[in-house]
Amino acid sequence: MPRAVREQQMLDAAVRIIGQRGYMAASMDEIAELAGVSKPLVYLYLNSKEDLFTACIRREAAALTEAVRTGVRRDLPADRQLWDGLRAFFAYTAEHPDGWSVLHLQARTHGEVFAAEVAAMREDIVAFVTQLIAAAARDAHRDPRMPEREVAGLAESLVGAAESLATWANATPGVTARQAAATLMNFAWAGLGNLMGGQVWTPPPGEA
C-alpha cells in the first residue's frame, strides 16, 4: 500500500481517537491499532504524537475550509450565498464530529502551537465571510459606505456564532445540520438584511 494512503489511514484513526477521547488521553497504541498498522510505522511516517496531531489539524482545517468555499457560488444573491455557506459548514461539522472536536476543542486546549494552526484556518474563514458581507453591502446599494470595521465586526460575530452553534448542535441529540443552519440564518440574515437596507437598531433615547 502506498505511503500516502497509509498516512491518510493513520490520520483517520488519529482524528477519531483524539476527537473522541481528547489529545492527552489518546494513545499511539490505540491509533496504530485502529489504523491497522504497527506503532513504529506511525512514528516512522509521522514522527511524534505532536506532529501527528498537527497533521490532523491541518488536514481537517483544509477540508472544512474547502467544504465551505465550494458550497458557495459567488454569482448568487447574498442571502443565498450565506445560506449555502452555513449549510455547507453545518453539514461538514455534523458529518465530521471528530474532526470538528479536533479543530474547535482539542487544537485550542493543548498548547499555543496547535492553537496557532487552527487560528490560521479561522482567519481564512473570517476573511471569506468578510468578503461576502462587504459584497452584500455593495449589492444592496443602500449604504455603500458601510465602514470596513463594521463589516469586520459582523464577520467576527457570524463566525463566532457558527462555531458556538456547531459545538452545541453536535452535543445535542436530534439537532440536524439543516436546523442549525436555519437557526443561524434566521438570527443572522434578518439582522444583516436590515443592516444592508439601512435599518439599524437605535439605542434608547437619552443615552450618551
Next chain:
Amino acid sequence: MPRAVREQQMLDAAVRIIGQRGYMAASMDEIAELAGVSKPLVYLYLNSKEDLFTACIRREAAALTEAVRTGVRRDLPADRQLWDGLRAFFAYTAEHPDGWSVLHLQARTHGEVFAAEVAAMREDIVAFVTQLIAAAARDAHRDPRMPEREVAGLAESLVGAAESLATWANATPGVTARQAAATLMNFAWAGLGNLMGGQVWTPPPGEA
C-alpha cells in the same frame, strides 16, 4: 497587610502577566515581583502555578458574570435588556483585556482542567441569555411556542458571537466597547426582533 488583600494583589499581578505573556511564558518570579511580595509567599498562599492560574480564572469568571447580570434589569423591555447586557459585557472585556485573555484564550489553551473552569462560567452565561430570549419570545406573544431548542440555539449563537467580537475588539485599535455592543446589537436584535415577530427567513423555493 491581611492575607486576603495580599492574595488579591497576587491575583492582580498573575492576571496581568498571564494575560499579556501567556500562561507558559509567565514566571512566578515576575508575578511575585509585580505583586510586591516574595516568591515563597506566593507559593505559601496559592500553592502552585496551576492553583494560582485556577484562582485567576475563577475570580475573573465570577467578575465577568456578575458585571453582565448586574448590568441587566429584568423589568425592562427585551431589546433594552439585551442592549444593557451587551454593553456591560463589552465594557467589562474592554476594561479588563488581561482578564478576558485569561478567560477566553489562556484558560482554554493550557489543558482540560483550566478549560473546564471557563466552560462552567460559559454555561452560566448561556443559561442567562437563554432565559432572556425565552422571556422576550413570551413577551412578544407572537410565537409563544418558539421551541426550547430554537431558543437554546439562538443563545449559543449570541454568546459565541459576543466572545468572538470581544476578542476582535480588544485586538483592533480604536474599536470602543460601545461600538462593539452596537455592532452585535444590530446584528442580533434586528434578527431576533424579526423572529419574535414571527418573521422568519425562508430557504429558497425548491429546496428539500
